[in-house]
Amino acid sequence: MRLLTHNMLSSNIKGVTNGFPLLIEVEKVVEKQVDFNEDFLRNMFPKIEWKALVEASRTMGYTELPENAESSMLDSDEFLRKFHHALIELHLEEGALVCPETGRKFPVNKGIPNMLLHEDEV
Amino acid sequence: MLPKTAQIRLMSSHPEVYDPCDDSFALVDALLADRANLLEHRPSICMEVGCGSGYVITSLALMLGKDSSGCHFIATDINPHAVCVTHKTMEAHGCYAELVITDIASGLETRLAGSVDVMVVNPPYVPTPEYEVGQFGIASAWAGGENGRSVIDKILPVADNLLSDKGWLYLVTLTVNNPSGICLQMRKKGYASRIVLQRSTEEESLHIIKFWRDLDIQLEVSECTALNKTDHGVILNSLLSRVPRLPFWSRDNCGSH
Numbered sequence: 001m002r003l004l005t006h007n008m009l010s011s012n013i014k015g016v017t018n019g020f021p022l023l024i025e026v027e028k029v030v031e032k033q034v035d036f037n038e039d040f041l042r043n044m045f046p047k048i049e050w051k052a053l054v055e056a057s058r059t060m061g062y063t064e065l066p067e068n069a070e071s072s073m074l075d076s077d078e079f080l081r082k083f084h085h086a087l088i089e090l091h092l093e094e095g096a097l098v099c100p101e102t103g104r105k106f107p108v109n110k111g112i113p114n115m116l117l118h119e120d121e122v
Numbered sequence: 123m124l125p126k127t128a129q130i131r132l133m134s135s136h137p138e139v140y141d142p143c144d145d146s147f148a149l150v151d152a153l154l155a156d157r158a159n160l161l162e163h164r165p166s167i168c169m170e171v172g173c174g175s176g177y178v179i180t181s182l183a184l185m186l187g188k189d190s191s192g193c194h195f196i197a198t199d200i201n202p203h204a205v206c207v208t209h210k211t212m213e214a215h216g217c218y219a220e221l222v223i224t225d226i227a228s229g230l231e232t233r234l235a236g237s238v239d240v241m242v243v244n245p246p247y248v249p250t251p252e253y254e255v256g257q258f259g260i261a262s263a264w265a266g267g268e269n270g271r272s273v274i275d276k277i278l279p280v281a282d283n284l285l286s287d288k289g290w291l292y293l294v295t296l297t298v299n300n301p302s303g304i305c306l307q308m309r310k311k312g313y314a315s316r317i318v319l320q321r322s323t324e325e326e327s328l329h330i331i332k333f334w335r336d337l338d339i340q341l342e343v344s345e346c347t348a349l350n351k352t353d354h355g356v357i358l359n360s361l362l363s364r365v366p367r368l369p370f371w372s373r374d375n376c377g378s379h
Contacts, residue, residue, distance in 0.1 A: 004194065005220040008237075012229040020233065040192025043166045047237055106229075112205055112221045115229035 001092045001111050003056050007048055009113065011099035013121045021052035022097035024059045025105070030091045036084035042074055044087070057086040126154065128180040134210035135175060138203045140263035142177035144323045145294050149244050150181045152292060152319040152330040157185050165193050165239030169284065171226055171277060173197035173219075174263060176208030178242055183217040195219035196238075198227060200262050225256075226273075226280050238284040244294040246273045270299045278304070281333075282311050291333040292318070301329045308333050312340035 011019030054065045064082045066073075073079045096105040097113055104121070107114050127150050128142075135141055153160065168186070170179040179197045186193055197219045199205045205223045212219055222230065246255070246263055247270040254265040255272045266272055274295070281291050291313075295301045305315040314336035321328045 002220060005196070005222065008196075008233040009222070009229050010232045012224075012231075037192025040166060040194065043192075047233075049233075110206070110209065112209065112223060113229075114202060115222055115224035116200070116202075117225075117228070 001108055001113050002088055003053055003060070003090055003092075004044070004087045005113070006056050006092070006097070007053055007087075009097065009115070011101065011104070012115060012117060013099055013102055013104060014117075016099060016101045018101045019099060021049065021056065021100070022106070023100055024056055024092060025096040025098060026059060026061075026092065027096075028092075028094035029060050030093045030111075031089055032091055034084075034088055036080065036088070038074075038080060041080055041083055041087070045069075045071060045074060045083070048087070053086060057090060060090050060092065062086055062090055126157070126181070126185040128177050128184065128211065128215055132211065132214040133175055133177060134207045134214065136203045136207050138201065138260045139207045140174040140204070140260060142175055144321070144326075145244050145328055146174070146177045148319055148321045148328050149178055149242060149292065149294050149330055152332075153178075153182055153242065154185060156318065156332070160186060160240065163239065163288070163290070167234075167238050167286075168193055168195050168240040168242070169227075169234075169238045170195075170197040170219075171241065171243045171280075172204075172245055172263075173199045173208040173221070174201075174204050174244070176211030178244060179208065179219055180212050180215050180217055182240075182242060183212070183219065184215060196222070196230070196234075198222045198224050198230070200225050200256070201258060201260070204263075226277055227284060231280060231283055235283050236286050239286050239289050241281055241285060241289065241291045243277055243281070243291070245277055246270075247294065247296050247299050249298055266299070270296060274299060274304065278308065282308075282313075285335070287335060289335065293331050293333065295329050295331060297327045297329065301331055305331065305333075309339060310343060312336065312343050314339055 009022055050069050057065050065086050091111055092108050093111050095108045098105050168182055173179050179195055183195050197208055202223045205221050209221055247266045248264040249270040250265040250267060252267045254261055255267040308315055312335055313333040315331050315333045317329050318332045319330040
């Protein structure tokens with residue numbers, strides 16, 4: 001699971017109002033190199049919750065992302081590479097995503113998060 | 123020449139997962155026929171709801187060129203085995219998609235709202251008793267409840283929420299699902315539609331519908347909403363606007379409830 005996906009996931013438990021971002025419990029992180037695409041990064045940037053991405057990447061062991069970011073920084077190649085690395089190249093292979101409000105864990109196995117709810121959570 | 127669709131020999135499978143069938147092939151054929159438009163569309167995010175074996179999302183990734191234009195693919199399925207199979211299928215084809223085990227798009231809806239440029243859905247559309255809907259095994263691939271519409275009717279508002287302004291939705295339906303009724307329902311939400319492929323097999327008649335937001339329809343819908351007219355009132359007004367104005371036929375006299 002890439003941090004791009006983590007940035008798009010929120011707790012879907014009934015009644016939860018503060019379900020984003022999900023906390024990450026790391027068991028296994030894998031880095032997979034991919035060519036970066038500037039257009040995609042520029043398109044995605046406005047949709048990304050930056051603080052959540054920074055926090056998540058730090059949990060995954062990557063500390064290079066600046067605390068704050070604005071669109072003018074997309075003109076910097078160095079920034080783009082760091083953004084790309086955090087968003088696209090870091091994978092949570094094994095671990096869990098944790099609802100910030102209830103503490104409920106959504107398992108991540110082989111890089112796939114399981115967001116299925118039990119009957120009483122729907 | 124690189125293959126533009128998934129290859130059966132590379133497909134992964136599992137007893138609890140729906141193997142690609144006529145409906146999967148029809149959807150991929152519809153996408154292939156629209157390939158030039160899809161490439162020109164330059165989607166950033168493509169999503170499949172109900173990925174099953176991964177045949178469709180893999181084919182979509184291949185036909186759009188897996189390393190071109192930075193398009194990202196997301197796929198979901200309520201069946202964990204299906205997502206696992208999709209993962210293997212995509213890997214075998216050298217493709218990648220973000221995979222989530224979830225009910226339709228639960229968990230993604232808030233943050234992904236208005237971001238999906240292309241959505242493809244081959245839903246469980248077979249008419250079945252209601253109790254068969256939403257079971258986690260292979261039946262989740264086909265069980266569609268009354269008129270096969272239970273899951274389709276859950277998916278449509280999700281699609282409306284997730285699709286971007288330029289978003290396209292491709293939906294597989296059977297005649298029994300009442301495709302024209304679905305188109306009408308979507309029209310009320312501002313979507314134009316077209317049946318892009320129709321195919322009759324021994325068992326079923328498939329209609330693949332493409333939906334997209336249309337400005338004129340959206341304006342029409344918002345006008346109706348603003349004036350608080352019912353469908354009846356709209357039709358009446360539309361007819362009457364064609365009739366020469368006589369005092370007792372003035373538009374102000376009708377459509378008010």
